[in-house]
Amino acid sequence: MAVAGPDIEALIRQLAKLPGLGPRSARRAVLDLIKKKESLMVPLIQSMERAVESVKICGTCGNFDSQDPCALCLDPKRDISVICVVEDVADLWALERSASFRGVYHVTGGLLSPLDGVGPDDLNISGLVARAGADEVKEVVLALSATVDGQSTAHYLADRLDGANVALSGLAHGVPVGGELDYLDDGTLSAAMKARRPV
Amino acid sequence: MAVAGPDIEALIRQLAKLPGLGPRSARRAVLDLIKKKESLMVPLIQSMERAVESVKICGTCGNFDSQDPCALCLDPKRDISVICVVEDVADLWALERSASFRGVYHVTGGLLSPLDGVGPDDLNISGLVARAGADEVKEVVLALSATVDGQSTAHYLADRLDGANVALSGLAHGVPVGGELDYLDDGTLSAAMKARRPV
Numbered sequence: 502m503a504v505a506g507p508d509i510e511a512l513i514r515q516l517a518k519l520p521g522l523g524p525r526s527a528r529r530a531v532l533d534l535i536k537k538k539e540s541l542m543v544p545l546i547q548s549m550e551r552a553v554e555s556v557k558i559c560g561t562c563g564n565f566d567s568q569d570p571c572a573l574c575l576d577p578k579r580d581i582s583v584i585c586v587v588e589d590v591a592d593l594w595a596l597e598r599s600a601s602f603r604g605v606y607h608v609t610g611g612l613l614s615p616l617d618g619v620g621p622d623d624l625n626i627s628g629l630v631a632r633a634g635a636d637e638v639k640e641v642v643l644a645l646s647a648t649v650d651g652q653s654t655a656h657y658l659a660d661r662l663d664g665a666n667v668a669l670s671g672l673a674h675g676v677p678v679g680g681e682l683d684y685l686d687d688g689t690l691s692a693a694m695k696a697r698r699p700v
Numbered sequence: 701m702a703v704a705g706p707d708i709e710a711l712i713r714q715l716a717k718l719p720g721l722g723p724r725s726a727r728r729a730v731l732d733l734i735k736k737k738e739s740l741m742v743p744l745i746q747s748m749e750r751a752v753e754s755v756k757i758c759g760t761c762g763n764f765d766s767q768d769p770c771a772l773c774l775d776p777k778r779d780i781s782v783i784c785v786v787e788d789v790a791d792l793w794a795l796e797r798s799a800s801f802r803g804v805y806h807v808t809g810g811l812l813s814p815l816d817g818v819g820p821d822d823l824n825i826s827g828l829v830a831r832a833g834a835d836e837v838k839e840v841v842l843a844l845s846a847t848v849d850g851q852s853t854a855h856y857l858a859d860r861l862d863g864a865n866v867a868l869s870g871l872a873h874g875v876p877v878g879g880e881l882d883y884l885d886d887g888t889l890s891a892a893m894k895a896r897r898p899v
Contacts, residue, residue, distance in 0.1 A: 504792075504793045504796035504797055505764065505765070505793060506754075506755070506764070506765040506766045506767070506770070506771060507766065508747075508750050508751050508755060508766045509751060509755060509765070509766075511750070512747040512748060512750075512751045514747075515740075515743055515744045515747040516744065516747075518740060518744075519729040519732060519733070520728050520729055520732050521720075521721060521725035521728060521729060522720060522721065522725075522729070526720035526721075528790070528793065529719050529790065530718040530720060530721070532764075532788075532789055533718060533719050534718070534748070534751070535751065535789075538752055541714075541717060541718075542751070542752055543752060544714055545714045545715065545748065546748050546749060546752070548707075548711040548714045548715075549711060549733070549741055549744065549745050549748075550745060551707050551710070552707050552708060552711045552730075552733070552734065552741070553737055553741055553742060553745070555705075556705070556707060556708060556734050565705070565708060565731075565734050566705040566708070567705045567706065567707045567708075568705070571705070572705060589731075590731055591727070591728065591731050594703045594727065597703035598703055
């Protein structure tokens with residue numbers, strides 16, 4: 502029910518479209534924005550305007566950045582012989598936060614999903630095949646979700662990359678660090694048991 | 701750790717300042733904003749710009765609206781003989797959503813809190829005393845939080861309104877509708893028992 506003025510209600514509706522914000526939390530956020538107009542709302546508008554103008558998709562890897570090619574692709578300290586394939590920029594960010602990978606990335610922009618009508622042409626796959634064909638590329642890490650769609654996409658990519666002279670790898674399955682065994686699903690537990698290592 | 705470009709990181713930091721959004725959900729929201737630039741980010745900027753320009757504080761009741769006096773104060777269908785005192789515009793909105801009150805409101809802008817250095821002059825109390833002194837006002841509902849600060853503010857307001865010829869009332873305490881008894885605190889249960897009604 503519209504209880505605030507039309508401008509405020511319009512702002513609540515817009516904000517409620519963000520993931521993680523429902524109508525109720527959007528209301529709270531809007532009240533906060535109104536109360537802190539100069540210190541919160543105006544700077545947020547400016548940041549968003551800057552992002553609208555500057556953020557582009559990297560033509561090489563599919564990352565978001567203010568420059569194209571992105572800072573990661575241009576970074577001379579990155580190992581361009583290893584390409585890590587991820588489904589979404591969010592995954593690229595997650596891997597970067599873990600600081601566990603020093604190669605470069607390739608964002609497919611999604612997973613193959615015949616049921617949802619997502620085919621190879623809807624994803625950034627031909628770009629990957631072209632990149633993997635370059636002489637300097639030695640390894641492609643398929644860091645896709647451990648779901649049915651993720652794994653079938655990985656199989657499809659493995660087929661497509663068959664002609665390229667690269668080693669293919671995938672993320673290890675196992676017990677999450679800090680995870681308790683009795684909360685884990687059977688598939689993870691049996692994968693961890695099969696891949697057990699000497700200590 | 702900054703993993704995205706500076707413009708994106710700045711936007712994440714700004715968005716994470718909103719209540720209900722942590723760094724992680726701000727990241728997700730920013731990714732969504734970037735992916736849906738035209739359909740999500742640009743309209744949100746426009747709504748915020750309109751709100752920055754138009755939203756003001758109602759000089760009568762303290763509500764937020766695009767007009768001053770606000771639509772509620774100007775609505776001829778509202779009963780101006782009853783003023784409901786709330787601590788925050790969020791509470792006003794919540795009461796309006798419940799559609800249980802047809803009078804007008806007064807937003808104090810907070811609660812008295814000696815420990816936090818909030819005194820009567822920091823709240824919109826003199827405005828309330830002046831409004832309550834008008835001939836047409838018959839009742840003031842003190843709809844403040846059932847906390848220590850809320851109740852001491854209610855007592856203070858009752859003292860200040862002593863000279864005005866108005867009936868004072870407060871919200872009823874009791875079992876929340878849909879609430880299970882064994883999850884309720886003792887104070888609520890005993891208040892509900894004391895105020896028990898014939899069925």
